[in-house]
Amino acid sequence: MSRHVAIVTDSTAYLPPQTMERHGITAVPLTVVLGDRAFEEGTEISARSLALALQKRRSVTTSRPSPETFAEAYRATAEAGASGIVSLHLSSEFSGTYDAAALAARAAPVPVRVVDTGMVAMALGFCALAAAEAADAGSTLDEAVAAAEKRAAGTSAFFYVDTLDYLRRGGRIGAAQALLGSAFAVKPLLQLEGGRIELLEKVRTASKAIARLEEIVTERAGAGRVDIAVHHLSAPDRASALAARLRERVPGVADLHVSEVGAVIGAHTGPGLLGVVVSPR
Template sequence: MAVVVVTDSSASLPVELVDELDIAVVPLHVLVGDRAIREGADAIDIDYGSDTVTTSAASPGELRAVYEQALARSNGDGVVAVHLSRQLSGTWEAGHQAVRDMDAADRVRLVDSLGAGLATGLPVLAAARRAHSGAALADVYETAVGASSRSRTFVLVNRTEQLRRGGRLSSAAAFFGSELVSKPLLQIVEGRLELREKVRTRSKAYAKLVAAVVDAAGKGGAAVAVQHLGAEDAANTVAAQLRELVPSIHEMIVAEFGPALGVHLGVGAVGVVVVPGGFA
């Protein structure tokens, strides 16, 4: 067989890529009142603006079950599990606990993607392609770690109140974002979500977003992903601008944020992930 790559549903990869590369996906949970809904497995119809909707990580038991199935499917070649930043979710820690409880823990490697959404998805994609080429466990692991460490993420949101309420943004940054700035531009730094810049108008915010990505991409080519929640036209416009401005885009994915991230980002959010140098 080959090394199997596992991730969580925040990775937001298109279903066709997940199927093509045999990626195993563990659902995160969206909590609506007393209901726990599995992202990607159950039908979800939620009000993204409601303060009664929140999220929770996958449990150690859920992760262990998927890791063990993936290990069996690999015929012992091993598993690389790439999850969203441990600064943003308890999923990585739950995965760490799950691995400790496994008999073949030495055959399962965990990677903190230092991001969320397609900032997790792109390293997953890089690792899964490497696995499908027949690479050994250590090589697949290093591919995921390398793509994660090089990726940069920028997110434009309408307000930061939902992020502050969920504890994903510091109180000071949330204050400046929600009270003084009409369109906060955020970035992920070492796995943490931070305020990058205060922008007054939507048009200027998009220009700042594109400029940040172009600068981060550099001149050596890049893999790029654009995500949105209820802002398809804006995302497509940003993607088109980046295709013109970033030299040698090796990979371009445009997708929606899943519900687990959408609960915190809010409708209208647009984010871009760039991996300078791309990946195999």
């Protein structure tokens, strides 16, 4: 889609395909490596395949897109008619994706503003959507960036995992925190804070942890207009049930998305993940 300002993000935004098509958003894929084979997220490996590999304790790692991949995306976007690009990416605390995008932006044929949102999953997706809506309304490059940054500042992400082991293996949470959770057989609730994954609360059982997650999200949403995304990995029934309860309990819910995370996030959280993003409008 040709427009004055175009939006590029990465595959961890997990925006619905129809939303990306409607707003002309481009997603650059990260890579998942199973054993000695590399797959592009979103096109070459499914969440189910990833979950099965994790359950079999196969070696799973992830890697950023190359600067050349970003350069190609920027060239194609410029050739489609964009005179400026906002490139929005997952937290640089999790991945070198931002660095690769920033490197490619230096030689892009049009101005590119690369933004480390400090977010991931639909917390990133809502930022990309805010920038795209601003661009659709005729905003300048700086105004589209500001719209994304404003959305990021108000967005919160909370999640439950069955075990901290996958986060520990990937270096996304400290070994001491992971050991604490294992030693006391607690179910952890986590949050995104300053672009990092932080332990929020420890709850004794999965059912109590999910109930507490619901309470936290309801409190955070308040009475204003909010968009909500419920993510999961190999837990569709849990996710659907939680989404239904949130729709009843959050009076200002506008859009409510339910989706399975992709392989990159799934590789670091493991099967059983249940996450909720709350993003005020």
